[in-house]
Amino acid sequence: MTTIEDLRAVLPNTAAVNKQGHLEIAGCDTVELTERFGTPLFVFCERTFIDRASSFRAAFDGAIIYYAAKAFLSKAICRLAEQQGLNLDVASGGELFTALSAGFPASRMVMHGNNKLDSELTTAVVAGIGRIAVDNLEDIDRIGGLARRQGRRQSVFLRVTPGVTADTHIHIRTGHLESKFGLPIMGGAARQAIVKANAHPDLELVGLHAHIGSNIFSPAPFQQTIEVLFGFLAELKADFGLEFPELNLGGGFGVPFVADDRPFDVKALGELVVSTARKAAEAHGVVIPKLSFEPGRWLISNAMVTLYSVGTIKHSSEDLIFVSVDGGMSDNIRPALYQARYAAILANKAAEDADLIVTLAGMHCESGDLLADAVSLPGSVKRGDLVAMPATGAYTYAMASNYNRKPRPAVVTVGDGEARLMIRRETYEDLVRLESQ
Numbered sequence: 001m002t003t004i005e006d007l008r009a010v011l012p013n014t015a016a017v018n019k020q021g022h023l024e025i026a027g028c029d030t031v032e033l034t035e036r037f038g039t040p041l042f043v044f045c046e047r048t049f050i051d052r053a054s055s056f057r058a059a060f061d062g063a064i065i066y067y068a069a070k071a072f073l074s075k076a077i078c079r080l081a082e083q084q085g086l087n088l089d090v091a092s093g094g095e096l097f098t099a100l101s102a103g104f105p106a107s108r109m110v111m112h113g114n115n116k117l118d119s120e121l122t123t124a125v126v127a128g129i130g131r132i133a134v135d136n137l138e139d140i141d142r143i144g145g146l147a148r149r150q151g152r153r154q155s156v157f158l159r160v161t162p163g164v165t166a167d168t169h170i171h172i173r174t175g176h177l178e179s180k181f182g183l184p185i186m187g188g189a190a191r192q193a194i195v196k197a198n199a200h201p202d203l204e205l206v207g208l209h210a211h212i213g214s215n216i217f218s219p220a221p222f223q224q225t226i227e228v229l230f231g232f233l234a235e236l237k238a239d240f241g242l243e244f245p246e247l248n249l250g251g252g253f254g255v256p257f258v259a260d261d262r263p264f265d266v267k268a269l270g271e272l273v274v275s276t277a278r279k280a281a282e283a284h285g286v287v288i289p290k291l292s293f294e295p296g297r298w299l300i301s302n303a304m305v306t307l308y309s310v311g312t313i314k315h316s317s318e319d320l321i322f323v324s325v326d327g328g329m330s331d332n333i334r335p336a337l338y339q340a341r342y343a344a345i346l347a348n349k350a351a352e353d354a355d356l357i358v359t360l361a362g363m364h365c366e367s368g369d370l371l372a373d374a375v376s377l378p379g380s381v382k383r384g385d386l387v388a389m390p391a392t393g394a395y396t397y398a399m400a401s402n403y404n405r406k407p408r409p410a411v412v413t414v415g416d417g418e419a420r421l422m423i424r425r426e427t428y429e430d431l432v433r434l435e436s437q
Contacts, residue, residue, distance in 0.1 A: 004350055006259040007343050010390045012045035012303055014414075021351035023305075023388050027417030030307055030347040034386055038425060039309040040327035040409040042397055046080065047415055048303035053084040056295055059270030066110055068251050068296025069095045071394040072304075076413065076422045078102035087130070089294045093120035100127060110157065110248075110294075114180050118142070125150055133157045133209050135182060140197050147202040157209040157248055158197060159183065160190040162228040164212045164221050181211070185232050198242060207289055208233070211250030215297060217263055219272050225249065226276045234284035247289040249273070253298040257391045258343045266298070297394035304393030306332065306409075307347060310385040311363070321358045323377065325387055328362015328369045330406040332389075332396045336368045344375040347388040352378040360387065364404050397423075405431055 004017055014026040023030045026045050034041055057065060066089040067081045078099050081088060087108040090096045099109060100123075110131035111124045116139065124132060125146040132143055134156050147154035159182035183190040197205045210229060212221050229247065236242040254263040274291070281288035308325035315321050334340035344360055346352065354376035362369035371389065400408045407426035412419045 003354065004345060007345065007390060009256045010258065010261075010302060010343055012048040012305065012390075013051055014045050014047050015305075015390075017350045021349060023345055023347035023350040025305060026414040028414040028419050030305075030388060031386060033412065033414070033419055034307050034309070036419070037410050037412055037421070039307050039386070040325075040331050041307040042331075042392065042409055042411040042423075043305045043307060043419075044300075044393065044411060044413045044422060045303045045305075045415070046413050049080060049300055050084060052299050052303065053081075053086060055266055056270075056293075056298065057085065059266045060274070060291065060293060061270075062290070064246070064290065064292035066248075066292060066294045067299060068294045069099065070398060071296030072300050072396075072398045073098055074411070074422055075102035077300075078104045082108075086299075087292075089296070093117060093123060096120065096124060096127070096129075106130065112159070116142075121146055125152070125154060128152075129154075131155050131157055131206065133159045134193065134197055135159050137183075137193055137196065140193065140200055140203065144200045144202040153202055153204050155204045155206045156197060157207050157246075158190065158193055158205060159209045159211075160185050160229070160232070162210050162212065162225050164225050164228065182209075185228065190232070191236075194236060194242070195240070198240070205244065207244040207246035207248060209248040209250065211294070212252060214252045215254045216252045217254040217261070219264055219269055222249070222269075222273055223276045226273065226280055230277070230280035230284050230286060233286050233289075237286055243287055244289050246292055247277075248292040248294065251294040251296055251298065253295055255298055255301045255391065255394075257301075258341050300393035301391050302393065304391075304396075306389045306392040306396065308387045308389070310381060310383055310387060313381065313383065321356065322361045323358045323381060323387070324361045324363060325371070326363055327406075327409065328364045328371060329366060330362075330364060330403045331400050331409055332371060332392060333399050333401070334395055335371055336366070337399075342372045342375075342389050342391065344372055344377065345388045345390070346377050346381055347386040349378050349380065349385065350388075352380065354378055356381065360389075364406070402426075402431060407431060 012025050016024045018024040066087040068089045070091050079102050089110050091112045106127035107130045109129050112133045114135045161182040161184040163186050183193050212225050308327050312324040329336050356377050356379040360372040410425035411423040413422045
C-alpha cells in the first residue's frame with residue numbers, strides 16, 4: 001500500500017492532503033484546479049523548481065548551470081530560469097526561438113544538436129549565442145563561416161564521446177561509443193576535431209562537453225567520465241599546449257519516480273564530482289577548468305504532477321484491474337518508449353488507504369498505452385475520480401503529440417494558493433488549423 005508520505009520525495013515540495021482529503025499543491029486544491037482547467041492537466045509547482053535550482057547551485061558551488069530546455073520549455077520557464085540565475089541549453093531552433101521570445105539573453109545559452117540546420121545556426125550566431133556545441137567536423141566550418149559573415153568570433157565546445165556506458169535505459173545512453181552524439185576520444189576523431197577547431201580563425205574553442213545519459217542513479221559513471229576527460233585534457237596539453245577555461249559535464253542526474261527509487265543526494269554528488277575533478281586534475285598535471293552542468297529532469301521532473309479523470313474500470317481477471325484515464329501516451333510517451341515507471345494517487349481521496357492494485361491505462365488505441373503497472377489506489381475508485389501522477393515535469397509535455405487527434409493538455413503554474421495558466425489547452429480547432437483543405 002502506497003501513501004502520500006511514501007511518495008514525499010516524488011511529489012512537489014508543497015504537496016499535502018487538505019481538510020477535504022484532497023491532494024493539494026502549493027496551497028491549490030487539485031480537485032478545484034480540474035474543475036477550473038479540466039483534465040488531463042499538468043500542474044507545475046514553481047516553489048519546487050526554485051528550491052531544486054537553489055539546491056543544485058549550492059551543491060555545485062561556482063559551477064555554471066544550464067537548464068536543459070528539452071526536458072520542458074515555455075516562455076514562463078525561460079523567465080523563471082533566468083530569475084534563478086540559470087543559463088539555458090537549447091537543442092533546436094524551436095527551443096532557441098522560445099527562449100529569445102521570452103527575452104532570455106542569448107549570451108547565456110548553449111546550442112546542441114547532432115544535425116543543426118543552417119537556419120538554426122544562423123539564428124543562433126546572429127542572436128549572439130554564448131556557446132555552440134560542435135558535434136562533428138562539418139560543424140566547425142559551418143559555424144566558423146557564419147561567425148565570419150557576422151564579424152564575430154564564436155565560442156564553441158567540442159562534444160566528445162568518452163566511451164562510458166551508463167546503467168540506464170539503452171535509448172537514453174549517450175556516452176558509449178555507438179552513440180550518435182559527439183566525437184569519440186578513442187580512435188582519434190575528437191583529437192582531429194580539436195586541432196581543426198582550435199586553428200579556425202573565427203572560432204574560440206573554450207572547452208570540452210560530455211553527456212553520458214539520462215536518469216542515472218549511480219555516481220560511478222560520472223567519476224569514470226571525469227577520469228577519461230582529464231586524461232584527454234592532459235594529452236592535449238602535452239601534445240599541443242592546449243588548456244581550456246571550461247569543462248561541461250552534461251546532466252543525467254537521476255530523480256525519484258516511484259517510492260522505492262533511491263537517487264543520490266545532490267549535495268553528496270556535488271562534493272564527489274568536484275573532488276574527483278580536483279584529484280584528476282592534480283594527477284594529470286592540468287589546471288581544473290571551470291565546471292558546467294546541464295540538469296533538466298533533475299530541476300523540473302518532481303516539480304510537476306499530471307491530473308487525469310478516471311473513466312472505465314475493467315476487472316479483466318481476479319488479479320488484473322484496468323483503471324482507464326482520459327490521457328495516456330499522447331501526453332506521456334515515456335512508459336511506452338522507455339518502460340518508465342510512475343506512481344499514482346487518487347487526488348480526490350488522498351487520505352484514504354490505497355489498498356487496490358491496478359494498472360493505469362491510457363485511452364489511446366494502442367495495447368502499449370499503459371501509464372503505470374501495479375499502482376495502489378483506494379478500493380473505492382470509481383468513474384469521475386481524479387488520478388494524480390507525480391514526477392511528470394520532464395519529457396512528458398515536451399514529447400506530447402496529437403495521436404488519435406487528442407488535443408494537448410493545459411499547463412498551470414501554482415504558488416501561494418493561486419493558479420496561473422501557463423499553456424492553454426488545445427482545442428479541436430487547433431488540430432485542423434494548419435490544414436490547407
